[in-house]
Amino acid sequence: MGTTQLEPVPEPKYWQLKTVLSEALDSEFEVGEILPNERDLAARFGVARATLRQALEQLELEGRLQRRRGVGTTVAPPRVGVSLGTGPHIWPGGPDDVWQPVDCTTAVPSAAVAEALGTGRDESVHIVRRSRVSHGRPVAAELLHVPHSSVPGLSAIDASSGPARARAVLRDLRRLELERQENAVELGSAGTADAKELDRLPGAPVLVVTTRFVAAGGTAALSVATYRADTCRLTFGDSGGVEIHDGVQRKAS
Amino acid sequence: MGTTQLEPVPEPKYWQLKTVLSEALDSEFEVGEILPNERDLAARFGVARATLRQALEQLELEGRLQRRRGVGTTVAPPRVGVSLGTGPHIWPGGPDDVWQPVDCTTAVPSAAVAEALGTGRDESVHIVRRSRVSHGRPVAAELLHVPHSSVPGLSAIDASSGPARARAVLRDLRRLELERQENAVELGSAGTADAKELDRLPGAPVLVVTTRFVAAGGTAALSVATYRADTCRLTFGDSGGVEIHDGVQRKAS
DNA sequence: TAGTGGTCTAGACCACTAC
DNA sequence: TAGTGGTCTAGACCACTAA
Structure with missing residues (x-):
């Protein structure tokens, strides 16, 4: 990555910069390697730091x-x-489940969640917080909303707290026979709580996966999971192997 | 949305701003309504335009x-x-297919695509360009990579061009028996070509959906589709109805 | 032509990490 | 304490849209 000067073409500088850096990343850097700091990089390419940062943001x-x-x-x-x-x-908590229960509270969900669950306006539900780890890194944080009607065996005044209570809810949930699950993926940004759990700054881009668990004709539970968009590729249908994206090949570490 | 002054708390201004604006959007604005321009908004909240823009970017x-x-x-x-x-x-081009063929070229794919297809390093493939429209708006642009071996009935020197040739490739592809398809979703940014087709600026965030069509034990075709991340929620599993996201309820127009 | 969002600059200071 | 990325400012000019 030499002291390249940018061509004076009618294309945004940050876009050219992103392209140049992207190519340099492919050919001159190894995974984990540290780049020069932003002030140096900006000077090297003859742009303001803010412009350089715009290119880095894209690459991130x-x-x-x-x-x-x-x-x-x-x-x-x-x-x-x-x-x-x-x-x-x-089912959440089943044998192949990759999620780890963190804790469980009871609260009135947002209007949107309540509508999907079919619960009343001021009806509280169990909210199980779970976290998903892959390769030793946290990749997703989830809020699993479970109406009381889905886990009638659970005492409403069960005083157990934390993971214990979370596991109790999941265990009771497994009694129901799952018909199917409906998934949706969309782009979002991490709230303060999710950001902390995912080890990112607030506002970081995340892939929001909403899963509706349908049993006995109704919605038995609703999961809202936020995955780190920078480090995750969500796979479904089968396996998880394909390694494709816009034609870029990276060096192995 | 009054001339609110921001509280002097140790939280980024753009983050507070985003929250304030988000709430105003819920309560004081209708879908399609035009906001005050950026210079006015910035002045109203007593911040620099760049800071205001950071908040708007998040909301977008x-x-x-x-x-x-x-x-x-x-x-x-x-x-x-x-x-x-x-x-x-x-199968692409089947009865329920929502994609519209645009044109078809023949080229050597990127190394990553070639690897997934199992084609040789310099082996060319058919590249069918398709576009997907929903509610009258373009929502996705796709490149469907089809090895010659998957469509042997097609003359290599077929001179037909554009949509006609695209349809011919898809027709020939349908002869094969599809075993399954593997999907992956990840975050990306629109290249120049995709951006134009999606009516966005280059660099706009997109959801990249990679689909591997598996037939007769091998990869018969590989689709790389980019969906507008701002306007799309990808659904799978069943139906497409649930309307959930971080608890925000919006006014209907 | 007037008004909008998009790009860019050259600074400043802050929050965090590691030494 | 030194060095990093994160935030913020107050300007400037450009590209585009619509009247």
Whole structure:
């Protein structure tokens, strides 16, 4: 990555910069390697730091870079494939479940969640917080909303707290026979709580996966899971192996 | 949305701003309504325009706003659910296909695509360009890579061009018996070509859906589709109806 | 032509990390 | 304490849209 000057073409500088950096990343850097700091890079390309940052932001969005305050900018490893098992329907807490229960509270959900669950306006539900780890890194945080009607065996005044209570809800949920699950994926940004759990700054881009568990004709539970968009590739249908994205090949570490 | 002054708390201004604007959007604006321009808004909240823009960017990322150069910033309608039919495996060009063939070329694919297809390093493939429209708006652009071996009936020197040739490739592809399809979703940014087709600026966030069509033990075709992340919610498993996202309820138009 | 969002600059200070 | 990325400012000019 020499002291390249940008061509004076009618294309945004940050876009050219992103392209140049992207190519340099492919050919001159290894995964995990630290890039020069932003002030140096900006000077090297003859642009303002803000412009350089615009290019870096894009590359981070595409999962090519990882930036950490106080540390520096490093070359990110390829995204990890995370399976959203759709084949045989999986109940939360079942044998193949990859989620770890964190805790469980009871609260009135947002109007949107309540509508999907078919619960009343001021009806509270169990909210099980779970976290998903892959390759030793946190990749997703989930809120599983369970109406009381789905787990009638659970005492409403069950005083157990934390993971114990979460497991109790999941166990009771498994009694129901799951008909199917409906999934949706969309782009969102991490709230303060999710950001902390995912080890990112608030506002970081996330893939929001909403899963509706349908049993006995109704919605037995609703999961809203946020996956780190920078490090995750969500796979479904089968396996989790294909390694494709806009034609870029990266060096192995 | 009054001339609110921001509280002097140790939280980024753009984050507070985003929250304030988000609430105002819920309570004081209708879908399609035009917001005050950026200079006015910035002055109203007592911040620099760049800071205001950081908040608007977040809201646009979440699909709450739509910004158009020369026009203004408008309140976006709720995201449209777009189905990625996974149930009964669907061949491209089949009866329920929602894609429109645009044209077809022949070229050597990127290394990553070639690897997934199992084609040789310099082996060319058919590349069918298709576009997907929903509610009258373009929502996705796709490149379907088809090795010659998957469509042996097609003359290599077939001079037909454009949609006609695209349809010929798809027709020939349908002879094969599809075993299954593997999907992956990840975050990306639109290249120049995709951006134009999706009516967005280059670099706009997109959801990249990679689909591997498996037939007779091998990869018969590989689709790389880019969906507008601001306007789309990808659904699979069943139906396309659930309307959930981080608890925000929007006014209907 | 007037008004909009998009790009860019050259600074400043802050929050965090690691030494 | 030194160095990093994160936030913020107050300007400037450009590209585009619509009247």
